[in-house]
Amino acid sequence: MADAAPATDPASTRRRPLYAVLGATFFVRFAFGITIAVFASYLTGTSNGTGSVDVGTVGLVSAMAPVGEFSTVLLSGAAADRWGRFPVLFAGVGLSAALFAVVAFSRSVVLLGSVNFLFGIASGAILAASLAVVADRSGEDERGYEMGRFDAMNLFGWIGGFSVGFAAVGALPNSRLGVIFLIGAALLAVAFAVAAVLIRGAPIFVPTPAFDLRRVVRAALRESVLLVTLPWLVIYMLIGTALVFLAKAATGVGVSTTLLAAVIGGGGALLVVTQPYFGRLADRFGRTTLMTVGVVGFLSVMLCASLVLAVGAEPAILGALGVSVLVALAYGPAALAALADLANTLGRATTMAVYSLTISLGMLGGLIASTALYARYGNGGLYAFFGAISALLILLTLARYYRERVATIPVR
Numbered sequence: 001m002a003d004a005a006p007a008t009d010p011a012s013t014r015r016r017p018l019y020a021v022l023g024a025t026f027f028v029r030f031a032f033g034i035t036i037a038v039f040a041s042y043l044t045g046t047s048n049g050t051g052s053v054d055v056g057t058v059g060l061v062s063a064m065a066p067v068g069e070f071s072t073v074l075l076s077g078a079a080a081d082r083w084g085r086f087p088v089l090f091a092g093v094g095l096s097a098a099l100f101a102v103v104a105f106s107r108s109v110v111l112l113g114s115v116n117f118l119f120g121i122a123s124g125a126i127l128a129a130s131l132a133v134v135a136d137r138s139g140e141d142e143r144g145y146e147m148g149r150f151d152a153m154n155l156f157g158w159i160g161g162f163s164v165g166f167a168a169v170g171a172l173p174n175s176r177l178g179v180i181f182l183i184g185a186a187l188l189a190v191a192f193a194v195a196a197v198l199i200r201g202a203p204i205f206v207p208t209p210a211f212d213l214r215r216v217v218r219a220a221l222r223e224s225v226l227l228v229t230l231p232w233l234v235i236y237m238l239i240g241t242a243l244v245f246l247a248k249a250a251t252g253v254g255v256s257t258t259l260l261a262a263v264i265g266g267g268g269a270l271l272v273v274t275q276p277y278f279g280r281l282a283d284r285f286g287r288t289t290l291m292t293v294g295v296v297g298f299l300s301v302m303l304c305a306s307l308v309l310a311v312g313a314e315p316a317i318l319g320a321l322g323v324s325v326l327v328a329l330a331y332g333p334a335a336l337a338a339l340a341d342l343a344n345t346l347g348r349a350t351t352m353a354v355y356s357l358t359i360s361l362g363m364l365g366g367l368i369a370s371t372a373l374y375a376r377y378g379n380g381g382l383y384a385f386f387g388a389i390s391a392l393l394i395l396l397t398l399a400r401y402y403r404e405r406v407a408t409i410p411v412r
Contacts, residue, residue, distance in 0.1 A: 015137070016199065016201075017085075017086075017133055017137070017198065017199050018133060018134065018146070019198055020086075020194065020198035020199050021089070021130045021133045021134060021150070021195070022150065023194045023195065024089065024093060024126075024130070024194065024195040025126075025130050025150065025153045025154050025157060026153040026157040026191075027157065027187045027190055027191030028093060028123075028126055028188060028191050029153075029154055029156075029157025029158045030157040030158075030161040030164075031096070031161065031183075031185075031187040031188050031191075032096075032119075032123070032158065032161060032184070033157060033158040033159065033161020033162045033163075033165060034162075034165040034168070034180055034183065034184055035100070035165065035180065035181055035184050036062075036161070036162070036165065037162045037164075037165020037166050037169065038168055038169050038177050038180050039061075039062065040058045040062075041169050041174060041177060042107060042174075042177045043057070043061060043107065043109065043112060044057075044058065058371075060113070061109060061113045061116055062116065062367055063363075063364050063368065064113045064116040064117040064120065065116045065117065065120035065123065065360075066120055066359075066361065066362075066363040066364040066367070067117060067120060067360075067364060068116070068119065068120025068121045068123075068124070069120035069121065069123055069357075070124075070356075070357050070360035070361045070364065071120075072120075072121045072125075073125070073127075073128055073353045073356040073357045073360065074353050074354075074357060076088055076092075076125035076128045076129070076353060077128040077349040077350035077351070077353025077354075078349070078350050078353075079125075079349075080128055080129040080132055080349035080350075080353075081132070081348065081349045085129045085130075085132050085133050085136075086129070086133075086195070086199055088125050088128070088129040088349075089125070089133075089195065090192060090195070091125060092121075092122040092123070092124075092125035092129070093122075093126060093188055093191055094188075094192060095118065095121075095122040096119060096122040096126070097188035097192065098185075100181045100182070100184040100185035100188060101181070101182065101185040102115055103115055103178075103181045104178040104179070104180075104182045105178065124356045124357075124360065127352075127355070127356045128349050128350075128352055128353035129349060131349075131352035131355065131356075132348045132349035132352050134146050134147060134150045134340075135340040135348050135351075135352060136348060140341060142283060143283065143337040143340055143341065144278075144279035144280060144281070144283040144287070144290075144333050144337040145276055145279040145280045145283055146279070147279055147336035148275040148276040148277070148278055148280070148282075148332075148333035149279070151271075151279075151332040151336060152271045152272050152273075152275035152276060155271045155329070155332070156271045156272055159271065165180065168180055224342060224403075225339070225342055225354065227396065227399060227403060228335055228339050228342070229354060229355065230358075230396050231291070231295065231335070231397070231400075232335060232355065232358045232359055232362065233358050233359075233361055233362040233365070234362065234389055234392045234393055234396065235298060235331065235362065235393070236359040236360075236362025236363050236366060237362045237365050237366030237369065237389060238301075238302065238366060238389050239359075239362070239363065239366065270326065271329065274326065275329060275332065275333055276333075278290060278329060278330040278333045278334065279333035279337065282330075282333055282334035287334045287335070287338035287341070288334075288338075288400055288401065288404060289334075290330045290331070290334035291330075291331055291334045291397070291400070292397055292401075293331075294327070294328050294329065294330040294331025294332070294334065294335075295331065295393050295394075295397050296327060297324050297326070297328030297329070297331070298324075298328045298331070298393060299390050299393060299394070300320070300323075300324035300327065301321065301324040301325055301328055302386040302389060303386075304317055304318075304320050304321035305321065305386065306383055308321065309379050309383075310379075336355065339351065339352065339354065340352065369385060370382065370385050373385050
């Protein structure tokens, strides 16, 4: 169940938990973004990219986070429904801060893999609890907008972190990269403190009775839910690939990490405006319409990325790539709102945990598939990967439109 009914509380008291979630989400994702950007260099002891022997190791260690997330996130969602959103959120943030501090003092592959697994558990708990708060405090006619604001903070945090992280790889000697993880720990402590202050005096959470997790899994496999979550799965396979290869690919086509950091940081600032705007459009024109716009954007991103690999970083191609990324961002707010619309059949935090489960599986699948294909076939393997992702996105979009056409009650 949701927190106490919003109508019974003053507006400021009602909104402060939402602001707490937005602030905590930004700091958490900023910290994570920094560390992911420097993780490959930190693990391999070089800031010049990874060699062919190292790709598999980096992929394996990086994959431990999504393994930890998808294997536990439904339990985190159930806990947030049973005992409250913020206890679960604070547990995830506190654990993450401690783990960041540990990473700063070791480059052991075994330790980093284990810590990354625990990062995944904490990340799933944070995301499930945060999305439940946003869904609790938004009506159906404003849910796209509120999810857009959440997605803006989520993505702006990631991208800001990537930008700073890439800059750090270029500016700091490799031996000093451990300090980045200490900065991440400090940011997570700030997130914890800000959220704790903002929720003081907030409405008391009314927990759900215990429920059968098997029923949750059955509901997550319903057609209506799958047609929202499966495109996410495919999209995050693509994003997982980008996290591993972005810096290396940019350097390979003559783009410095400093320039890449500046471009990513500038683009991230646009998210604060565009994501709520796309959410408003999803409220007005429907979830499926904006999800389709986002899919078209992702297809264009893959086409432009393939052209960059084939012919180099030409200005016209890079411009088209930037526009394509912007269009692709329409997908997130619409899909989050669509999933929240389905939450009346499940505990809300558990429903939103399905999102985290899906993206972590996508990240894992993308890391495994793309690193294997790249190691064996080079750029040709990446072209094949992009082609498969494109075909799946087109098929899933057509399937959702077909379901709307034949359903008695159209899907928003």
